[in-house]
Amino acid sequence: MKFSHRLAPGAVLLLAAGLWEAAVRGLALPEYILPAPSQILTSFFDHFSMLAHHATITLAEILLGVLLATVAGMLLAVLIDRSEILARAIYPLLIGSQMVPVFAVAPVLMVWFGYGLWPKVAVAALIGFFPIAINAADGLRTTSADAVELFRSLDASRGQIFFRLRLPSSLPLLLSGIKVGATLAVVGATIGEWVGAKRGLGYLMVQSNARLQMALVFAAILALALLGLLLFTGLRILERRLLRWRTAEGGNRRGA
Helix, strand or coil: CHHHHHHHHHHHHHHHHHHHHHHHHHCCCCCCCEEEEEHHHHHHCCCHHHHHHHHHHHHHHHHHHHHHHHHHHHHHHHHHHHCHHHHHHHHHHHHHHHCCCCCHHHHHHHHHHHHHHHHHHHHHHHHHHHHHHHHHHHHHHHHCHHHHHHHHHHHHHHHHHHHHHHHHHHHHHHHHHHHHHHHHHHHHHHHHHHCCCCCCHHHHHHHHHCCCCHHHHHHHHHHHHHHHHHHHHHHHHHHHHHHHHHHHHHHHHCCC
């Protein structure tokens, strides 16, 4: 990627922050209505240790939620791939599940599991499950039929075909689904903390909002955005390492 392409998002962000700062200062808006970016950054660094503590809790909820969503999504994708009847029965239910607002489910999970870690993990997993399951199922279906027949002609077992052919070929779509699911899990964990929590960035946002500490609310939002970017970047690095064979294959084709 060219340096100018990397510089462009930062320039747009700085321009937006400058306009925001000028608007707040020009209109003399009080901090409890809309804080300026400079006030948000000051609050972020002044309360950094507290934000880091709550961010650690939220990150744990997000990571566990993504892990749970990935395992459940992959298992469901395998079932869908193995049976056309199951695929026709489950797909409409998966689509329908996305019509249920997460806010409607979160209070029920609080009743079932209490106000500890797991209700937030469950909300994060629920909201991240759909893209992972769909992409994993589509990825398994992209496996070349000729490649499967070749493996069978070499007397490969069903397990060998799955783990050495079908699963690797599904990785591009699966990893794309995990990246989308991870960003949604950030939203899910935050909603879970809004509904009922004693720790986490979502909890801190609710408490700060009740005290009209809007600069701290926006500082918590900034911390959430940084968490999401960190998670997405980590998954992109993992994706590049796991898909090195595709890059090498593409380079060999271009060289040929």
